[in-house]
Amino acid sequence: MREAYETRLAQIDIALVAMADLVGTAIRNATDALLADDLTMAELVIAGDAEINQLNADVEEISLLIAALEAPMATDLRLVMGAIRISGSLERMGDLAVHIAKQVRLRYPNPSIPAELSDTFRKMGKAAGKIVAQTGEVIATRNTGLADEMNKYDDILDDLHRELFTVVLSDDWAHGVEAAIDVTLLSRFYERFGDHAVSVARRIIQIVTGEPYAK
Amino acid sequence: MREAYETRLAQIDIALVAMADLVGTAIRNATDALLADDLTMAELVIAGDAEINQLNADVEEISLLIAALEAPMATDLRLVMGAIRISGSLERMGDLAVHIAKQVRLRYPNPSIPAELSDTFRKMGKAAGKIVAQTGEVIATRNTGLADEMNKYDDILDDLHRELFTVVLSDDWAHGVEAAIDVTLLSRFYERFGDHAVSVARRIIQIVTGEPYAK
Numbered sequence: 001m002r003e004a005y006e007t008r009l010a011q012i013d014i015a016l017v018a019m020a021d022l023v024g025t026a027i028r029n030a031t032d033a034l035l036a037d038d039l040t041m042a043e044l045v046i047a048g049d050a051e052i053n054q055l056n057a058d059v060e061e062i063s064l065l066i067a068a069l070e071a072p073m074a075t076d077l078r079l080v081m082g083a084i085r086i087s088g089s090l091e092r093m094g095d096l097a098v099h100i101a102k103q104v105r106l107r108y109p110n111p112s113i114p115a116e117l118s119d120t121f122r123k124m125g126k127a128a129g130k131i132v133a134q135t136g137e138v139i140a141t142r143n144t145g146l147a148d149e150m151n152k153y154d155d156i157l158d159d160l161h162r163e164l165f166t167v168v169l170s171d172d173w174a175h176g177v178e179a180a181i182d183v184t185l186l187s188r189f190y191e192r193f194g195d196h197a198v199s200v201a202r203r204i205i206q207i208v209t210g211e212p213y214a215k
Numbered sequence: 216m217r218e219a220y221e222t223r224l225a226q227i228d229i230a231l232v233a234m235a236d237l238v239g240t241a242i243r244n245a246t247d248a249l250l251a252d253d254l255t256m257a258e259l260v261i262a263g264d265a266e267i268n269q270l271n272a273d274v275e276e277i278s279l280l281i282a283a284l285e286a287p288m289a290t291d292l293r294l295v296m297g298a299i300r301i302s303g304s305l306e307r308m309g310d311l312a313v314h315i316a317k318q319v320r321l322r323y324p325n326p327s328i329p330a331e332l333s334d335t336f337r338k339m340g341k342a343a344g345k346i347v348a349q350t351g352e353v354i355a356t357r358n359t360g361l362a363d364e365m366n367k368y369d370d371i372l373d374d375l376h377r378e379l380f381t382v383v384l385s386d387d388w389a390h391g392v393e394a395a396i397d398v399t400l401l402s403r404f405y406e407r408f409g410d411h412a413v414s415v416a417r418r419i420i421q422i423v424t425g426e427p428y429a430k
Contacts, residue, residue, distance in 0.1 A: 060296070067282055068292055077283055081275070084299055169393050178384050180392040181399045188400070 005070050011062050012083045013139065019055045019090040020136030022048065026097035027132060027193060031125025033104045034186070035118055037111050045101035052094035059087035078207045086139070086203050089196040093132065096189045096196075103186055113183055114175050117167065120160055124190040127156045131197040138204050147201040157194035161187045220285050226277050227298045228354065234270045234305040235351030237263065241312035242347060242408060246340025248319045249401070250333055252326050260316035267309035274302035293422045301354070301418050304411040308347065311404045311411075318401055328398055329390050335379055339405040342371045346412040353419050362416040372409035376402045 026045050033041035063080045066072055072080050104112050113121055131153040138146050164187045167173065168180045205211070241260050248256035278295045281287055287295050319327050328336055346368040353361050379402045382388065383395045420426070 064292065064296055067296065068286075068288060071283075071286055073283060077279065081279055081282065081296070081299060084296060085303060088300060088303065165396075168396065173392060177388060177392055177395040181380075181383065181395055184396045185399070185403070 005066070008062055008066050008070075009072075009076060009079065012059060012066075012079065015055050015059045015062065016083060016086055016090065016139045017136050019052055019059075019087060019094075020132055020139060022052050022055070023090055023093045023097065024129060024132045024136065026052070026094055027100075027125065027128045030097040030100040030104075031121065031128070033101055034112055034121055034125070037104065037108060039105060039108045042101040042104040042108070046098055046105070049094050049098045052091055056087045056091040059083050074210070075207060078210065082203045082207045086200050089200045089203075090135075093193050093196045096193045099189050100186060103182065107182070113186065114179060117164070117183055120164055120167075121186070121190075124157060124160050124187065127153045127160070128190050128193050128197075131157070131194055135197045135200050138201050142204065142208050144201070144205045144208055147198075147205060150198055150201050154194040154198045157191050161191040220281070223277055223281050223285075224287075224291060224294065227274060227281075227294065230270050230274045230277065231298060231301055231305065231354045232351050234267055234274075234302060234309075235347055235354060237267050237270070238305055238308045238312065239344060239347045239351065241267070241309055242315075242340065242343045245312040245315040245319075246336065246343070248316055249327055249336055250340070252319065252323060254320060254323045257316040257319040257323070261313055261320070264309050264313045267306055271302045271306040274298050290422060290425070293425065297418045297422045301415050304415045304418075305350075308408050308411045311408045314404050315401060318397065322397070328401065329394060332379065332382065332398055335375055335382075336401070336405075339372060339375050339402065342368045342375070343405050343408050343412075346372070346409055350412045350415050353416050357419065357423050359416070359420045359423055362413075362420060365413055365416050369409040369413045372406050376406040 026048055029041050029048075030045045032038060033045065063083050066076075066080050106112075131150055134146050134150050134153070137143065138150070164183060168183060173180065241263055244256050244263075245260045247253060248260060278298050281295050321327075346365055349361050349365050349368070352358065353365070379398060383398060388395065
């Protein structure tokens with residue numbers, strides 16, 4: 001009985017780490033699709049979201065099962081309850097990667113972003129890839145010290161988002177209203193991606209320390 | 216013991232309904248602030264978010280308490296676990312109202328939206344107010360039949376969001392790139408607000424019926 005319980009608890013962690021891995025692949029591929037106007041890659045990201053959604057449902061089911069069959073206490077209980085919110089955040093991060101891929105599909109065969117912004121989105125994609133890799137590591141290792149580094153990448157995403165506004169609103173912007181809206185929404189997807197990653201890290205800190213979740 | 220347990224379960228419902236009420240006030244006030252360029256009203260919405268966040272934390276604490284002290288089964292268990300995701304959605308809806316209010320504050324004393332879009336945002340505010348009122352009612356009454364009507368209001372929000380794109384991207388748009396981005400983001404906040412309301416209704420259906428949550 002105890003063994004089955006430990007196995008189920010471990011299953012939650014395995015599913016959450018798998019979700020973080022898949023979300024990492026999704027955001028990297030979505031960025032590649034965006035930078036190369038690659039429709040095949042975009043379709044791959046869109047199709048891949050079903051697996052992330054399935055894992056989200058799995059985490060919920062396992063959590064319900066543990067809560068129903070066992071009486072988890074302290075850290076285990078916080079893990080079971082926290083896992084539901086963590087998998088919700090990871091699922092949403094997958095959705096944001098899909099939003100980026102769908103934008104590529106919508107504009108294809110035209111480019112989704114003007115060439116002068118390639119570098120900005122390359123940096124965003126890199127920071128987003130790093131932050132979700134650390135999300136997976138924090139879940140797997142409970143090394144909450146990584147949270148500070150994650151905040152750093154989140155700040156990078158926020159700064160790039162602000163910088164992009166400056167470009168779009170400058171008198172030099174020559175790409176019109178539609179492109180301005182496109183790149184603003186795309187940039188917002190990366191910025192929100194970072195916010196969700198940070199909220200997962202905060203949840204893990206809560207699970208480990210028992211301190212209330214500070215938003 | 217049993218009595219205390221029932222009291223705690225009821226507390227979750229009371230907190231969730233209170234959250235829906237506060238979120239309803241927030242989105243109505245945010246829309247009023249937007250339509251009237253009313254800074255005082257915008258500040259009210261921004262300040263009011265703390266209470267919604269506190270209730271979110273309360274729901275989580277009560278849920279943890281019930282799961283730790285009792286062994287809830289079936290519907291009760293689904294309520295305890297589902298409440299965590301429902302309060303997360305309501306908290307996010309409050310954030311979206313705050314995003315609208317902050318946009319009013321950012322542009323004040325200038326108007327946040329061109330006069331020709333007042334009617335669109337008035338309709339969005341009305342649909343958002345209706346949908347969150349129904350969210351509260353579904354939580355309070357478990358009348359899952361309301362879900363269909365909620366989908367109707369969500370469709371209205373989606374349609375208005377699409378309509379707005381048409382306006383912003385038409386050759387007649389005379390307000391420039393910044394205003395185009397502003398109204399697109401504002402419109403997206405209302406559209407996301409509707410999505411979260413619908414996801415709460417689906418959760419309630421899951422709690423009542425035990426059927427898996429369909430996204």
